[in-house]
Amino acid sequence: MSRLQVVSGKGGTGKTTVAAALALALATEGRRTLLVEVEGRQGIAQLFEAEALPYEERKIAVAPGGGEVYALAIDAELALLDYLQMFYKLGGAGRALKKLGAVDFATTIAPGLRDVLLTGKACEAVRRKDKNGRYAYDCVIMDAPPTGRITRFLNVNDEVAGLAKIGPIHNQAQAVMRVLKSPETEVHLVTLLEEMPVQETADGIAELRAAGLPVGRVIVNMVRPALLDEAALDLGLERAPRAAIAKSLAATGLGGARGAAARLVDPLLDQAAEYAARHALEGSQRAVLADLDLPTHELPLLADGMDLGGLYELAKELRHQGVA
Numbered sequence: 001m002s003r004l005q006v007v008s009g010k011g012g013t014g015k016t017t018v019a020a021a022l023a024l025a026l027a028t029e030g031r032r033t034l035l036v037e038v039e040g041r042q043g044i045a046q047l048f049e050a051e052a053l054p055y056e057e058r059k060i061a062v063a064p065g066g067g068e069v070y071a072l073a074i075d076a077e078l079a080l081l082d083y084l085q086m087f088y089k090l091g092g093a094g095r096a097l098k099k100l101g102a103v104d105f106a107t108t109i110a111p112g113l114r115d116v117l118l119t120g121k122a123c124e125a126v127r128r129k130d131k132n133g134r135y136a137y138d139c140v141i142m143d144a145p146p147t148g149r150i151t152r153f154l155n156v157n158d159e160v161a162g163l164a165k166i167g168p169i170h171n172q173a174q175a176v177m178r179v180l181k182s183p184e185t186e187v188h189l190v191t192l193l194e195e196m197p198v199q200e201t202a203d204g205i206a207e208l209r210a211a212g213l214p215v216g217r218v219i220v221n222m223v224r225p226a227l228l229d230e231a232a233l234d235l236g237l238e239r240a241p242r243a244a245i246a247k248s249l250a251a252t253g254l255g256g257a258r259g260a261a262a263r264l265v266d267p268l269l270d271q272a273a274e275y276a277a278r279h280a281l282e283g284s285q286r287a288v289l290a291d292l293d294l295p296t297h298e299l300p301l302l303a304d305g306m307d308l309g310g311l312y313e314l315a316k317e318l319r320h321q322g323v324a
Contacts, residue, residue: 003137004122007188009146009190010146020311021314022188024061030066031138038074055074076117123175151207183214187213193281221299224301
């Protein structure tokens with residue numbers, strides 16, 4: 001099991017939900033995980049029905065078997081203050097710089113530095129050990145930026161190459177990259193069975209591989225349940241026995257008299273046609289994902305919507321599929 005698991009995906013695919021469910025799944029049987037947010041959206045707090053996360057590690061859930069999930073919302077400015085204290089021992093001077101706006105200025109003019117700070121904080125949690133030499137967390141899960149910029153975000157060494165060739169910033173970037181490109185790390189991509197998310201997933205995987213970053217799994221989220229079996233789809237809607245369908249509807253009391261039931265047949269067949277088209281699209285997208293040659297897992301669309309109970313349900317499904 002990789003100790004740093006990065007979760008990305010096109011916007012709208014539910015990557016934050018999957019990251020949270022993965023944290024719960026990995027925390028089972030007494031393990032301890034840290035769920036890290038880097039985009040400042042407080043999506044983790046909303047999922048766990050908790051107050052906004054501060055810039056500190058806070059326990060937000062208990063997994064089956066007594067495992068614990070901690071969460072951290074990384075703030076780039078506060079991470080920079082930590083960095084200044086760690087490497088330059090500025091302390092109060094760093095806080096004074098924040099009041100003057102210097103911290104925001106530094107992370108704005110050097111966006112690569114911001115990514116070093118965000119990824120560096122997560123990597124520090126991966127490496128951290130207690131006084132007995134045991135890792136503080138069994139696993140760190142990062143809810144990362146979307147697929148379109150995940151490679152640039154993680155490839156921080158290239159980002160800061162023009163900022164510093166030597167010194168603490170350079171050394172920090174190198175230390176981060178040693179973790180990100182090691183067997184300790186996996187980058188998972190979340191998608192839907194739709195053309196644009198699947199294409200973006202394929203492009204993202206190609207970019208990650210080209211950068212030498214370790215790709216983990218593809219997780220297909222919000223998969224709709226099967227409503228018609230293959231035999232029904234093979235029948236062909238144009239050959240559907242309309243009279244028999246109307247008779248069956250009338251027999252169940254739908255539509256009242258048989259004549260009224262007959263008027264329901266075309267709308268029902270229209271819905272069936274939409275389902276058949278959707279089914280064909282999903283099949284074609286599954287074929288594209290299969291060509292990526294990565295472990296692929298599917299999570300169901302929850303009929304009652306996403307809440308804390310649904311999050312635990314998805315975590316259970318991830319464990320059942322061997323993801324955690």
